Amino acid sequence: MFLVKLGGSVITIKGRYRFYRPKAVHEIIKELKKKNEPFVVVHGGGSFGHIKAKEYGIPGEITERTKMGYSVVHRDMVDLNQRVMNSLIESGIRGVGIPPSMFNGDLQEISKSVGDHMDAGLFPVTFGDVYLNQKEKRFEIVSGDDLILELARKLKPSDVYFLTDVDGIYDRNPKKYRDAVLLRQLNDTAKFENIGTDVTGGMLKKASTVKDIAKLGCTVYVLNGNVPSRLNRTESKDFIGTVVK
């Protein structure tokens, strides 16, 4: 089995509130299906999550404003998730959306539900979400990166694919520096430590997630979600992307 992280900037247009990219997702699913293996999807929020979370002050204490924010952001994230579900079901894939808020953001409970649904032959799709922290009387956010790391721990996938809006991990942010260099192979921990945190154009919040997953023994691929054919060319000589193992 394998895990896929669909970055918010691949499946939505980031600056435009609730703007989904159905064709991009459809093309990605076509490639995932070709692999003919069970998989789990984690998607980011993109313009369905970040804009309103910021506007309503989430994460933050429970107030009249954050209560409305929780309601709106969770509704919007489920909306995005449903669109991904539609794309999967249209492709004949038996997906099931797993909203982290229903487990109060508890990563172990979420991954248990994901595992149970996988065991039943379904394709779980979870996502960055807001959740209620009852103890501390706050609304919090669980990120796609937190989720995929926990899922890699629990499910021990052979491969993990991070789909971003650039070609992979660069030595510098490729959106800022025209001469940024794509790092095709990262198997030296020391070298990897030297890379900054903004090496995929902001797409991966923490490059450390990739490293942590690779340490679990998975092969991690960071690649461009806008060229999904690369998902099935990772063994080819002219593969464009970053392989971390």
Next chain:
Amino acid sequence: MFLVKLGGSVITIKGRYRFYRPKAVHEIIKELKKKNEPFVVVHGGGSFGHIKAKEYGIPGEITERTKMGYSVVHRDMVDLNQRVMNSLIESGIRGVGIPPSMFNGDLQEISKSVGDHMDAGLFPVTFGDVYLNQKEKRFEIVSGDDLILELARKLKPSDVYFLTDVDGIYDRNPKKYRDAVLLRQLNDTAKFENIGTDVTGGMLKKASTVKDIAKLGCTVYVLNGNVPSRLNRTESKDFIGTVVK
């Protein structure tokens, strides 16, 4: 606080797959809001649930067919729930959808999540749903009636409103018998026992749910969801509906 059961035949058109009735729901929410109290909504599936559940053989064992059915029916039920959420949020009500499948249909877990969200000042909306029964390797259905009974036990509401597509509980099915008589008050257990199970035109699967909730000490109103102004006329002399206590 109070509970509201929105029957599937009020919020959808039953024979037409995924046909939502936004205006009907909007009018109901307007009346609920006037009560100026916290509330929890439970809605049925109507044409978002029953048609495909039957088509795919759910409830039933885990097979290729029921797996696809689980995926489709749950997606559709969340779709319906999202439409209700939209209607609530548009009315300024901080709703949050609680999908029973995420708790493997466990009524106590579902009502705990509903209670936690209520305590945080939100308006939980749960619904009839499919779920995975891992132990018995089956897909099952939890009904809105099961949910509202459990929620009444846990939350101890003063009032519970069942919105159906007829005026209340009749002595016989009013859709079959033109001379069926609307029973305006039911406070005699013995008398209530004599009523058949199909006394609201099929809208309440089990009239016993109403009875069981009334036994908990709640006042139960069974009324016509297509005339939502009645929600705020229960104290009036010319109130049309059935009061059970």
